[in-house]
Amino acid sequence: MDIKFTKMQAYGNDYVYVNAIDQKIDNPNELARKVSDRHFGIGSDGLVLICESKRCDFRMRMFNPDGSEGEMCGNALRSLSKFVYYHHLTDKTHLTIETLGGDQVVDLFVENGDVVNISACIGEPVLESAKIPVATDEPQFIDKEVKILDKTFKMSSVSWGNPHTVVFVDDTDSFEVEKYGPAIEHYTDLFPKKTNVSFIQILDRNRIKMREWERGTGETIGCGTGCCSSAVIANILGLTDREVTVEQIGGPLKVLWDEEGKVHMTGPSYVVYEGVYYDK
Template sequence: MQFTKMQGLGNDYVYVDCTKKKLENASEVAVKVSDRHFGIGSDGLILINASSVADFEMEMYNADGSRGEMCGNGIRCVAKYVYDYGLTDQTHISVETLGGIKYLDLTVKEGRVRQVRVDMGRPMLCPTEIPVIANGESVIDMPIEVDGTEYRMTAVGMGNPHTVVFVEDVDGLEIEQIGPKFEHHPCFPNRVNTEFVKVLDRNTVKMRVWERGSGETLACGTGACAVAVACILNGLTENKVTVQLLGGDLLIEWNREADKVYMTGPAEVVFDGEVEL
């Protein structure tokens, strides 16, 4: 299998061009290639497919083989791949995902995509849309008991489910212990991605993320969007926020009049290769 390993802020995936030929057993392949000791090493597998409703389709699998609806860092890399590898010459493209069709603007320098701005669409706040088991029209600063401790969560859907928890010490957080407890908490029927956040000022926040099916990752684009929305809903930041992740920064803007979230950040090729399946 020919592949390209790419990363957005250290959130790395194995990418395969399937526009002409489908890949069989993608879930099993995702587990194999994601292994950092016996495989290529990645947070998952992303297939780039032809689409009847958009320019391309992004088919995403987590490192454990489970299907993911959407990946913010991953979709920026899809944009870079299709342009840099000659699948399109357009700098405004649409990509079909399980989380809906996303629209991307590519910044090109010297024939290569350097930065991508993604229209991530409407943040979902209704519990049944996210989904999260809760009463009311939204879940904002709501108590949740995890492993005997009460936290306050704000739940946001960005094509996939997120819960945002504000903490005083994000660096010293034992995320390997608490992350899985949130991921598998009974109030999240499809499991959940959890962002632990410290607000630095009205325009800057710092986060770490526990992604369902992958564990802690260096960055999560949809998670950064959920964090910005949660910060704004709780009155902690302005509508444009720099989100600091372990792998770097993303600029997130929630245009509340249009009810759209925009994410801007980099995408990089690590290497091309071939793997025996």
Template sequence: MKFTKMQGIGNDYIYVNCFEEKVPDPERVSQIVSDRHFGIGGDGLVLIMPSDKADFRMRMFNADGSEGNMCGNATRCIGKFVYDNGLTDKTEITLETRSGIKYLTLYPENGKVKTVLVNMGKAILKPSDIPMNAEGDSFINKPIEVSGKEVFITAVSMGNPHAVTYVEDVDGLELEKIGPAYENHPLFPERVNTEFIKVLDSHTIQMRVWERGSGETWACGTGACAAAVASVENGYFRRGEEITVKLRGGDLFITYKEDGTVLMRGPAETVFTGEIDV
């Protein structure tokens, strides 16, 4: 199987061009290729496929083989892949995901895409739509119990569920110990991604993320969007202003617009290409 490893600020996936390749058991293949000791190494597997609804279709699988609905960093990398490899010559494309159609604007430099702006659609705040086992129109800064301790979270869906919580020390967190308790919290029937946030100034937040099915990753595009939305809803920022989200792998730039739409801007990079026997 031919593949391309790509990363969006450290969120690295194995990408397969399914216009040319077939992947009959992607759940198992994702587990194989994601292994950083015995495989290629990555946060999961992304298939770039034909679509009858958009220019391209994305399927993404976490490192444990579970299929995800959406990955913001992967959308940017797909935009780069299809342009750089001649699958399109357009700089505005549509991408079908399990969370609906996403709209990408590509910014090439010297024939290669460097930056991609993604319209991520509208943020979802209603608990039943996230989904979570709670009632009401939103779940903003409400207490839950995690490992016997009370913490406050804001729940947001960007096509996949997120729990955003604010901490004083992002760097000192032992996510390997606390992450699984958040991920498998009974409030979230489909598990949850968790963002640990510190507000740095009037337009910047620092974030680490524990992703369901993958553990801690260096970046999460939908998580950065959820963190920005939560920070606006909690009164830290205003809608319509670009927020810098500083992750372990680099920075993303998020705008939560007045109509509820979220824009994500950031880089995409190719690491290497190759073949693997799976």
């Protein structure tokens, strides 16, 4: 089976995007594992399907490299929105996108026919422990000490339909993400659905430095919802203002937590190349 695809990246967070409106995809979990392989496949942080929606303009389904389906991904959300405009599936610049993490709103900024920037409003952060979920009697899991392997960390959790845990470290550059990331992700006694992990360092009231360990993926050099989680938790703890720039390995993302409680992320996305994947 020949599958047309577009490879896109936002801050190095790269996915394979497939129009599933005009192409039938029978087993997306298996396809995600194949195309994500950086040696035997296309190579990506996962697979994103663009689907029809009964209540929104489009529906996004995203799959991790291990084949598991994720609820939400900020960079994929913004890239998908550029995809549908780029491929003339819509001429709208204000879009609603259905995801497992809820319905999202995206605005495209277009110059001379090209999408030059993308702002996604991903709604209000979910802070209730039971809804994230975090296995605790505390109503919110904010600034709690947790021992992981040989270290004790201050952790805070939030959800956008997908669980995120923010961990404060002294120096993100030297921190052993590959040691502690999977240990926290798989600490299911506390995080029953596992968790994405954002390791952050506060630079000043307007800047945060972050490295991200994504559930089902490993370390990625960009994560939109990780940036939003970091911005929200840092502001709750009084460490930053409501508008910050989050510096990732893949580049800086602007995040605003507005006075109505909604979170916006703004940044570009790029088409890398297009092709046909021969799925045997």
